[in-house]
Amino acid sequence: MRIDGRSNKELRPIKITTDFNKYAEGSVLIEFGDTKVICTASIEDRVPPFLKGQGKGWINAEYSMLPRATQTRNQREAAKGKLSGRTMEIQRLIGRSLRSVVNLKALGERTITLDCDVIQADGGTRTTSISGAFVATALAINKFFKGKELPQFPLTDYLASVSVGIVNDKALLDLNYREDSTAKVDMNVVMTGHGKFVELQGTGEDAPFSKEEFTELVDLAESGIQTIIQLQKDALGDISKKIGV
Amino acid sequence: MRIDGRSNKELRPIKITTDFNKYAEGSVLIEFGDTKVICTASIEDRVPPFLKGQGKGWINAEYSMLPRATQTRNQREAAKGKLSGRTMEIQRLIGRSLRSVVNLKALGERTITLDCDVIQADGGTRTTSISGAFVATALAINKFFKGKELPQFPLTDYLASVSVGIVNDKALLDLNYREDSTAKVDMNVVMTGHGKFVELQGTGEDAPFSKEEFTELVDLAESGIQTIIQLQKDALGDISKKIGV
Amino acid sequence: MRIDGRSNKELRPIKITTDFNKYAEGSVLIEFGDTKVICTASIEDRVPPFLKGQGKGWINAEYSMLPRATQTRNQREAAKGKLSGRTMEIQRLIGRSLRSVVNLKALGERTITLDCDVIQADGGTRTTSISGAFVATALAINKFFKGKELPQFPLTDYLASVSVGIVNDKALLDLNYREDSTAKVDMNVVMTGHGKFVELQGTGEDAPFSKEEFTELVDLAESGIQTIIQLQKDALGDISKKIGV
């Protein structure tokens, strides 16, 4: 049994609170166990310079942790005056992932900015962020769609993400912080509702891994992601019927 | 009547949720109406260089708003690479205010860092931050005190803060954002449980104010602060008996 | 008697040298005892982006100390690559104060930038800066007014500032550095020629203060400011007749 009592193939309790923020076009508080992330989706009528005049939109993400999201306090990046490599890597990953399920033409010349702010971190903050950002995006898009501002619902598929890893020679789903920090191999997987991969990032810094281990981990992630997508559907209610249509 | 139905001398509904964060020595989620701030107090066994070897501690504060705490999205200061003047002014104010009620000698060579992260902003974020930071500080100090790490309870008094202002020629208590943005005069007041002033900052950029107006505003703030301190006592329960003893 | 021989209610010797700088539209060297500040007012035909096309102007201030303005050398902010919180706080205060007595509509789409450079610091640099910046602003505006570039003289009132504080239980006017560094309470007051408050900032970090102490300090500041405004009038000569008309 795992330190928090789960079986190897079990997700942590997941909770998605929609409309957590009063002002954002779309927002959720998403919790994977003790990992808690506020995801807001803000839609603005502008696109980055490289897209001007092309009739299509853009999706951008920013990620941050509150200084005391973790066991010991971290220095604020705003105080340091620059983003860490880790932060940049994560926000690029979130943006790329979300763009893969949005029809940017159907979005028109608009930018959706996804802000993922981790208020408590117990492992898997980037995968939790992606899973929450998807719901925030759907809520924001729905608000515009209902306002007749979009000709077509621009979300082409569901999207969720989870981490998997090998700890003490066992493949585990949805690592918490203590598991993550002792994992020999860890992998973040982003998949669509149709079971296709958007991102696969496996790293074996402490111990390279074999093709068999890799396959086992991917299968484990796939099963977890199906469950998460079901929870996203529950959270979105009727909106879920417009996605991928 | 005010836009949100309050009388001129009425505070917004205030809610203080203690131990909102799993890791911090002390933490609260404090809400003044739609203004919501997470305050965490982190205690570390170090002091800034200018205090080394003097046998006394320090209190420092950092303040930030999530990008979508406001009606339109603000750029992150971490992305801009520097803190705004407004942020610096606020975090200096929070730190100074809290230091006024902590016996830094009794704290020993420790630093308490107060992180005030505004997750939703509807006016009064700096005064809400101070009122919440006080409770987080009390919780953190109590944790150390119970662990026998402090010879004496180092909190010397209660501390709370509220904003007041003149809107349409009326003195109002606890301005929300729409009131604040049309106020001719606005003032932030920080007071102790014994009714003494720690900070008084009044500004009449749009219309200079008279001594009479000033006195009326200060009295209004005083009454509001007494109510807030009572709510802090309720939130702290038994701990409140150790303060100022 | 005070360390420099003054009575408690006495200002330091004040000297205002107008047109200290050959190029600026308005300039002074202002001295409060050993505190010496060069204030220049530069008028430019542009406004910040948020004011474009609104037919009104803006006033902005920047503040800096030469590295050896103080007893020990301070590192240059240009070398550190960022402004300190203290600097930002002060320049925001100067800008806000000056805007309160300028009719921005009458100024037209122009920006006045006030540069306050402290060449020697012996306490009260921010209040000295405000008092000097007012004279520099009046000189600059007069230059434009005489050139028929302004329909109306846009200065609506006089403006001056002074510090007051409680040192050894006595209320003192116009603190020098040694007094300032031992003051229990210190307050900066900005007032108009009509005796109204523009800014009131009192802080009792080391000892909270009562309403009575507060009132005494404000009265003391008021008397000092009246004297300073008289000296500003003397420095401005005939120009002073155009102010507030």
Added chain:
Amino acid sequence: MRIDGRSNKELRPIKITTDFNKYAEGSVLIEFGDTKVICTASIEDRVPPFLKGQGKGWINAEYSMLPRATQTRNQREAAKGKLSGRTMEIQRLIGRSLRSVVNLKALGERTITLDCDVIQADGGTRTTSISGAFVATALAINKFFKGKELPQFPLTDYLASVSVGIVNDKALLDLNYREDSTAKVDMNVVMTGHGKFVELQGTGEDAPFSKEEFTELVDLAESGIQTIIQLQKDALGDISKKIGV
């Protein structure tokens, strides 16, 4: 046939020039077709703070492109004053990859810094950097080993990297820039001499990919990496016998 005449499973011509730099402990110029990278390995007798006194070493990487390595000139990151997210992501990847085949204990309290400077870029600069950095590391370590400064040869395995991707529905090995910019899926694979994975990063921003496609790509990468490792062995000559022993 591909635009440069290669078959789908064919690497570009690869050239490894050892000892390209006169001063570095180890260095190569590595060329994959028109992609040219100078890799230097610098060994210093210090470790980062988090490793002090633990008797083990560290490996760190930095990556940069000359401004005109590309078809149009890029702004220098030194001139912009910060590293891009892409640069940070790549240098973290190179460092992590190399650490996986170095016995950091056997290295002692030393840091190897790998500088990968792209002087011409035609796709695959990060994988080329990793493949070249391995050879530079081996040369640098050998220099110390021969100098009797290391008890044991600390390289535990070979390491190389290559990119693969799906372009026009075909799986291609070692993409050049034009292929890379039209790929629907692209993947970077880092493997050891024993055929284990160190990093697997697949991304399908434009089109999510299936498990079958993924498997085909990984197999293709594996075959390419075996060839690259053989070329590394040729370049290292006798040194290659000490690796992994």
Added chain:
Amino acid sequence: MRIDGRSNKELRPIKITTDFNKYAEGSVLIEFGDTKVICTASIEDRVPPFLKGQGKGWINAEYSMLPRATQTRNQREAAKGKLSGRTMEIQRLIGRSLRSVVNLKALGERTITLDCDVIQADGGTRTTSISGAFVATALAINKFFKGKELPQFPLTDYLASVSVGIVNDKALLDLNYREDSTAKVDMNVVMTGHGKFVELQGTGEDAPFSKEEFTELVDLAESGIQTIIQLQKDALGDISKKIGV
């Protein structure tokens, strides 16, 4: 005899490899002994703001050293987040020097950016950069000239640079690093093909120098520069006939 066997008036072996870079409009690898610099000239259809609409072009230079160009590794300026004073001084010098032999009117509203990247440094990197940048500029301009994009060949003269200095009381031509670091006086000279001075920078930090010493050094530099210009002509072949016509 000098440490590398040269006579006092002898240059190091010089090698100019043209078209070293596949993409740049003009490029060379220039070597003065062990000092090796890649110089690329990029032509873009834009001018800096201060030149907009004046019908003339601009020349700008950037200079950088790879971290391990030197005997011990230097920190990257991109990682430090700012350029050193030395780098700024050198790139300003290169830009100024090249502008002196280009007819900016004949260039039209275009900017030539010269990137001088030192891949190995053994003294004289700034003078080597200037000598190489001239050839890269000529190649780039020729490419545009042949493309009928320029009415007239805008290079008005040849340009080269060399260092001279006094080491052990002897005047030496073209100092290498060891000579440079023990020189009492060192001077960088930039001259045209017609033997006129563009820049003369002599510094005697360790020992001020006399007018006689100065004259001897200048004469020595002049003879070296004539040789370098002959090598530039050889490298440019037929293009050399268009210069200064």
Added chain:
Amino acid sequence: MRIDGRSNKELRPIKITTDFNKYAEGSVLIEFGDTKVICTASIEDRVPPFLKGQGKGWINAEYSMLPRATQTRNQREAAKGKLSGRTMEIQRLIGRSLRSVVNLKALGERTITLDCDVIQADGGTRTTSISGAFVATALAINKFFKGKELPQFPLTDYLASVSVGIVNDKALLDLNYREDSTAKVDMNVVMTGHGKFVELQGTGEDAPFSKEEFTELVDLAESGIQTIIQLQKDALGDISKKIGV
């Protein structure tokens, strides 16, 4: 005749006010016509890391212009967050120049920081700064010498600087701003009291110059520097007898 009525070989009126600053170890206000610079010399008991434990001192310079030192306002470098290349070049030049006449061993492990703050600029700010910094240095050193803190007077010679240039084909001494901006050739010369050169920087960006022109300019500078050194001696009075002894 020149625009300000001087002959070609005439300096502007020079005024050196010693002890201009109350706190600095040494200070002057130096004026060359309308160019006015405050130079302070601060002595601190520390040396930069690269000199620790070597028993010798260091001299460092910083240079800045007040924003309105010039005809139109310049942005503050502190606000921009970085020093310009011009500023860096100038402060490196001032430091290097002063170090050439100070016996750093005799100074002991101390650092003299020279702050040159231009309060009004009409050409020649760098040469005026050097000439003023010399006097400030002498005053600061004398203060320490009188306090018996130095075994020997560490100033080995006098030092002054002036600009010269060719304007309308005439060689002019001590250019003002209008002359400087139309000069074809300009040169800054730093010389010692014994007539030796410390720095010679000539630049002919707009028109390369011949050896004859160069020699004429150097001779002109030499005569001007002799006059300046005489004025420095007058300003220093008795202290001047200790220099170079």
